[in-house]
Amino acid sequence: MKEFLSEFNSKWAPVIGEAIIETFQMTFISLFFSIIIGVSLGVLLVLTRPNFLFSNKIVYFILNIFVNIVRSIPFIILLFFILPFTKSIAGTVIGVKGVIVPLVVYTSPYIARLIETALLEVDQGVVEAYTAMGIKRRSIIWNVLLREARPSIILGLTIATVSLIGATAMAGLVGAGGLGDLAYRYGHIQYEVDVMYATVIILIVLVQGIQMIGNFFAARLKRDS
C-alpha cells in the first residue's frame, strides 16, 4: 500500500496539484465576479418588486425575465453559445481566462435568485420601522436587508460555490484544465482508474469543506433560535 501511494504520488502528484490549482483559480475568480454581479442583481430584484423600497415594474420585469433566460441554459450550452461575448470581454475563449466569463454568466443569475430568496425572508416590518425613523433607503439596504439576511446569504453562496465547482469540471472542453478535465482525460480516456478515484475523493473533500465552512459562519450569524 505504502509503495503504491509513493508510486502514485511521484507519477500523478504534479498533474493533480496543477489541476487543483486550476479548479481553485476558476472557482474563486468566477465566484468573486459572480458575487459582485449576483448580489447586485439579487438586491435589485427585491428592491424593484411591487411595494418594496424602489418599486419599479419595468426594471423588475426585465431583470426577472433576463435571470430566467440565463438560468434556463445548461452550462455546457452556455459555454459555446456566448463564445463571441467571451471573446470580446476576455480577449480569448480558451484556457482559464476564457472560461471565467461563461462561469460568471452562468453563476451570477443563480446567486441573484439565492440572494433574492434570502432577502425576501427578512421581516418587512423592520424595513418599515427604519423607514418610519427617517433612515435613508441606502442605509436600510445595508443595515437591515443585507444584515438580517446574512445567514441565508452565506448558505446561498455556499450552494452557489458548490455548483460553480461542478461547472468548472466542464472547463476542460475549452482547455482550461482543472479536476474535471483531469478525470476525463486520464481517468476516462486513458482508463487510469486511480486518477479517477483520486479526483472524486478530492472533490468530495473540497465540497464537504466548503459546506462546513458555510454552515459554521451561517450558524454564528444566526440569532433567532
Place this chain on the structure above:
Amino acid sequence: MIKLTNVSKSFQTKNGVVEAVKNVNIHVKAGEIHGVIGYSGAGKSTLIRCVNLLENPSEGNVYIDGEETTHLPLKDLRHTRQNIGMIFQGFNLLKTATVYDNIMIPLRLSGLRKSEAEKRVRKYIEIVGLAGREDSYPSQLSGGQKQRVAIARALSQEPSVLLSDEATSALDPETTDSILDLLLKINEELGITILLITHEMNVVQKICDHVYVMEDGEIIEQGPTIDLFTKPENPTTQMFLNTISQRKISDELLAELTDAGTVIRLTFVGSATGEPLLASITEKFSARPNILSANIIELKNGIVGNIVVHLDGNRSKNTDVLQYLQQEGVLVEELSHIQ
C-alpha cells in the same frame, strides 16, 4: 401637535377601489394621549400610517407640529419622521442584533456621533427598565421585553410624537398593563404626545385622554374618554364598552331577575360616586331598589360607576325617582319597564 384634516386613503385592488380611510379628522394636542379604537379591518392601521406618511393620503392634510407634511420632499420628510417615533405590534427589531445594537444602529444611521449615541442608548435602556439586558438578542427576550426595546429605540431618537400601532395586542394582559404604564410614564415624564390604535378597550381606559371609534374607515364617534364611557351613543362604541363592563343585559335575564317594575342603569361620574343616593331614594320615596349588577371603571381622568337597579312599584312613582336621581347628577337610562 398631530393634526389630520379630511384625510382619506383609497387603494386600487383587483376588486376595485377600496376606501380604507374616509374623511378623518384628528387633532392631538401636545402632551395628550389619543386612541383610535376599532375592529380589525376598520382602517386604523392605514390611518396611523398616514400620520408619518408610510401611506400617502389620497386626500386631506397631515400637520405635524404645525407643518404640513403630505407634500414634503423625501429629504425633509425623513427629517420630520425622525420627530415621530413608532412602535408596532410585531416589535420589528433586528433579529441579528443585540438589544444595545438595536437601539444604537438607527442612532448612528441618523448621523449621531458615537459618544452621544452611546449615552442615549444607556439612558433609554434605563428608562424602559432593561438595564443589564444590553447583550441579549431579541430571541432571548419575552414579548414585553421586546416591546420595551422597541420603545427605547423609538424614544432614543427623542421624538415629540409617538405612534403606537397595536403595540400591546400581541402581549398577555399583565404585560399589556406594564407596557401601558411605561407609555404613561414617558408621556408624563418626557412630555411625548401619543397617538395609538388598538382594538382593546382596556388600553383606551387606562391611558387615553380622548378616543375615536373607527368603523369602515370612518370615525363614527369621538370625545373625551370619560364621555365615551358614560354616554356612548353608537352601537359599536357600546359593544366595545361591553367588553370591559357588561352593559347589555339580555331580555331573558331581565325577565328572570325582575317582576313588575322598572330596570334602570345609573351611571355615576366624579362627585356623584361619593353620595349614598340609593339609600336616600328609599328614605324619600320609600322605593325599594334591588341591585342587579354594579361595577366601577377607573379611567385615566376619572372614575365611572355603573349600577343596574330594579325598582318595583308603579311607573309614576318611579318617574319621580328618576327625576330626583338626574337632579343629583346621575345619568339615568331606562332599560325596560315590565308591566
